[in-house]
Amino acid sequence: MFMNKGRFIIGTRSCQIKPLQCSKYSSSKVSVGSKFTSMKEIKEYLDTPSWSLLEYLRNDTNTEEITDEQKLPSVASVKKLLKLSGFDSEGVDIPQIQQRLAKQLIFLQNLQRAPLDDSCDNTAFARIQPRTTKPINYKDLLQKIEDQKNNKFEDEVSGYWNPLANNIKSKNGYFIVTKKTT
């Protein structure tokens, strides 16, 4: 996520947003401006940061350490996230991870408070700059089809790899998803 004078970008794209007046939130001035017109403009914009990430990692009280237990993810949540991410939960600094996650949550909450008008008129153009895709003609279409048929990556060749190899549970070649029925 990037913020700068008059523009607000998420990832590599944004909604088609109407220009807004600057509005205050947190300690920054954030506003949403018009679309970029060229890749050059985007690069220049990204090369001139005018804000600090730390600004958005601060909580309401502006203290570095989050002491409010309510704002910290629980130890159980941290362990579950570690497991879901494929990390070992033994011997790790759980309190530190709790702090980091809490800050990331604050960051996300700050983002969500941004004054965005996401009433996109046309989602096909929901990009940070207007885009025009070169139309495909019939000859191109047939050529693309022909090229694609015989152009496989290794993993796309049937039987090249065993998708179940890293699974703890599988049965007769199937993955297993367990649905808890509590």
Next chain:
Amino acid sequence: MLRAKTQLISHSLKGKWYSTVAKSAEYKLTCGLEIHTQLNTVNKLFSASTNNPFESISHPNLNTSYFDIALPGTQPILNYEAVLFALKLALSMKSNVNLNSQFDRKHYFYGDQPQGYQITQHYHPFSTGGYLTLSKEFDSIKDTEKKINIIQLQIEQDTARSLHVHQSPLNKTSGEDILIDFNRSNVPLIELVTEPDFHDTLQIKAFIKKYQNLVRQLKISTGDLEAGSIRIDVNVSVNEHPRVELKNLPNTSSIIAAIDYEYQRQMQVLKDGRIEEDAHVETRAWDGTKTTVLRSKESAMDYRYMADPELPLITLDNDVLEEVAKTLSKSADEYIKDLMSEPYHLSMKDAKILTIQNEFNDLYNNEELRQYYVDTFKSYTKDSTASSKIVISWILHELLGNLKKLDIPLKLLSDNLLPPNKLANLLTLIHTKVISNANAKQLLFHILDEFKTSRCVKLEEIDFMTLVKKYDLQTTNNIDYASLEEGCNKILSEIKKPTMIEDIKSGKKKNSIKYLVGLGMRKYQGKIEAQEIETMFKKILHIK
């Protein structure tokens, strides 16, 4: 209970399904269809892994790329063959193709979709509008003509196949294990949504059949309901009753039975004045005897649709529409009309056999069969003014019967052994009485059997006249009627059931004379025409 009480549901009669539920004029049935059609492209929709969902039975998870099982870091690459197939379908149904359609993400969490979203087309679907016209003449509906309007067509990816296994020993908790096979994941689908234009089940049945034939004719899908290549959900509403979406309908009989059940259920709700408590749109599943609530219909917001940032728009040049339109053939109805007119004059039944592909098989498709018939017809009638009915009769009954029996593909036969002009030669020999019908049948089976034994490789060109001579199959030109009479009398004297002769003579069992003719044909090894033998038996038995 409701089923028993109202004596509803459909019955199978000679393999055909029909509704026994009388629709009340006071309670109007309104239905719309959502049809998911698996496209038989070579590769999957957003990866180049092999598109063969039916392989899953023996080899689950064989045709799976990193993208198909959503490994982190993988990205979709659109398979343009699916775009071509969607164009064919859209143009065939006069649907307006969107030259700038887009893919969107539909978010939900379930084991059959590890990405956490399905890539579909929500905001800017592939095409909108269009229609399919049903008629009394060709589709056996009640109205003379009925136009079923299409709301939209959209391209989307199929989900993985889930198999539910209860209380697996693998699972030590009280949970339910779901087995997942990703062979089906990311297979291209077209979702077609119709307007709620259906008002009786005959129209629905006819539409499904017509649509199946269309996708088969376009060669974009196998079109099988039972195998899941086509999956149909039905929206049903009686009068002001809120719409109910019916799911889990694996075949046409289930669809008709579920609609009938739902019609009765909603009618009862309206009669009992329970509309207030029942007044919400819901999804119900058909369990074979009744519909049960699956869930209340999710609102559009629940899916958090968003444009897929990893896929470009499908931007098409206008020439694509023109060029694809040129590749489309006539509609099935037009083909049937042609075959019923000059010069073919086929019956509707025969014309439909040559046009409508009821099942997808490896031996022939309706297009190959129709072309084979037309070419044989032209060759046969080129030098003959004789009745051409023999052509359709031999192709549909003798040739197809033998091909199925011996498992020989029509195209192989036509290319390597029996092109249309050769079959026309055989038919001419039958017509000119060089060979009897019975012997021609035996000869045809013999050469097909040899062809099969030789693994259907190209053999030397067939000359039927040479074969007729080789196997001594010519009919006897100068029949010795005295000798024939003597032979027929001998056959009669050897009949052990004299009552049978009496029954033939008295007209009680008229058709039993065919049995006698069969004995005569065997005696004379098919060299005397069946008609001559029948005439002789009639003369002897004094039958007019």
